[in-house]
Amino acid sequence: MVNFEGKDEYPKKYFFGSSCAGLKKNANDVLLIYSEEPANFSCVFTKNSFPAAPIIVSKRVMDSSNKVSGIVVNAGCANAATGNAGIKDAEEMIKAAMEATQSKTPFLVASTGVIGIRLPVEKVKKAIKKAPSSFSIAGEEAAKVIMTTDSFPKYCITKYSDYSIFGISKGAGMISPKMATTLTFIVTDAAATNEFLRKSLKKAVEKTYNRISVDGDMSTNDCIFLLANGASGTELTGEKAERFQRSLENSLMRLALMVIKDGEGATKIIRIIAKGFYRSDDARAVARAIGDSLLVKTAIHGEDVNWGRVLAAAGKTCLPFDVEKVAILFGDTKVFKGEVQRYDESSVKKYLKGNEVVITFDAGQGKEKFEYITCDLSEEYVKINASYRS
């Protein structure tokens, strides 16, 4: 049994194993993340009215247990809209993970894939039991196991002298804020209380995953799990707590950007900065209205300096503005301030050819702002989603 302790950039006493239950074609689809020392943890779950069975079961784990032995995940079947039978299947996955690792504390469970199909639970259990035999896989391989329409594995690692943080994520469509979005798992060998982890994760998600969108759709299975097993002996207090917070936010943002970059059919990242508002809620509403506008997303895809659509989309909020004070910038170029500005269209067109576009909407009122990150909308998005059964 080889673990990550040999590769000193990984958090201590975590083991990643994978195997194949036949849910994905010719690829491993079951991932077992095991912490040799039961870990403190916190979770953020989707707010969807119809949470999938693993979400329901992981919530129960959170309510009934102070520690977990790790996370058991499958890709290829969401185990969503599967009724009580599905809940039993998710519980069986936890049981199999505990047996496979001879753990007494439970696991968190997550699934991703097609909605409305029962898990072939016997096959999945068999695969879970086989997973520990591959406890040597690297982070990249772990990230690959949870991929569905993703085109590349998403993982990141941060190593300090006294502890490390490692995270994986998946997602390319059905991504929108108002909850966790995507499956994301973060493990650290720092030591922290559940209360600390809960506050820390909530704050970090608010600043990262809750600000991204691919298509404005929300999944039944989204969750972010954070585990801290304390194996490094480093307690997260004082300055160390602050450094951890920055580092967690940084890790989540790196993963979130990978998700956007891998947005189905996306060719460009679009950053919407709504600023100059009296109320931050208004800044958020305007940034989202612009970032979720199909007309804005297609215009940017077409590399068109179409600030008129940005203005119209912001106006969808029906908020009151003093139009004379409103400015719109594409990159550094002011294209609108109360009315159209003189600008060099060819240089802005050239700017739009880049793979990251910043659109700033300045209400010209107060000091509140909100940044929202999305991607363009291409024919390819439609092609993928007209054929893939999610």
Added chain:
Amino acid sequence: MVNFEGKDEYPKKYFFGSSCAGLKKNANDVLLIYSEEPANFSCVFTKNSFPAAPIIVSKRVMDSSNKVSGIVVNAGCANAATGNAGIKDAEEMIKAAMEATQSKTPFLVASTGVIGIRLPVEKVKKAIKKAPSSFSIAGEEAAKVIMTTDSFPKYCITKYSDYSIFGISKGAGMISPKMATTLTFIVTDAAATNEFLRKSLKKAVEKTYNRISVDGDMSTNDCIFLLANGASGTELTGEKAERFQRSLENSLMRLALMVIKDGEGATKIIRIIAKGFYRSDDARAVARAIGDSLLVKTAIHGEDVNWGRVLAAAGKTCLPFDVEKVAILFGDTKVFKGEVQRYDESSVKKYLKGNEVVITFDAGQGKEKFEYITCDLSEEYVKINASYRS
């Protein structure tokens, strides 16, 4: 000067004329709707935070005048985000229309086309003055003048023995409820007070244009104008008022369906029926969440029986449901009731090949329902909007 009185299906004493100001390529782009007898009227305007100049000016007409002589419209330039200069241009259009028809009462004004470009107002005025020389054009030709990305003209006529209703509409993208959506003009030779017309139009729009969506985007220029010049001598009171209401709703629904049918890149109409709710607002929220979901719209485009996306989209509302009671139907086939149902996938797939798809979401709680009409999302939508400057 030929008018519609010769063609007895049209409302009496209305004249439609068109001409070319060079805003569209090789097509007439200015439309003058003239009522020989000043007409009572009512309007519904976009709620967008950045209303275009013609919206601002038409609101002023509504506030300052009890009657109008008609409607003056241009296509090809939205006269939006054009500041005070744009407002002056819209006022000039009204002045030109009044001069061209020697009217003492004002006109309503509307524009559609690209945002953020000044009107070439001298050319537009010249075209308006020429319009009366073509006062013989038929309804279809009038509807053609206001087309932008529309692929066919949208008009409808209802003839009773005692009066008629005639309407035209335009729109294919940037269509979403919460306001009027599209330019739509309805004229009748029945007689009614402004108060009656206001209530009647508001109610009819709520049941028709406020229930359709192509892409969830809201325009700066949307408006619906209703004119009643009383030339038929028929007063809309008692039963006649009720018949008029039904007829107005019917006309608006016919026009609204034409807009959806012409939705950019659309290949299918999708009717979302959300029923079984305690609160009608919840039914509306769920119908819209499903109908606005890109994943649902692309799945229907791909003719995929993907009820999982319907469930996930409904769940985006974060409303509480008793999932055991929730049912989803594609056409008449129940595909979900608490969990997936046994159904003949091939027959549902065949159903989805049709050009109209009905998706029913039954919350299984109360008696409130809401119907929402949209279209599928195709690669063609993206292609159109990545290249067309709206």
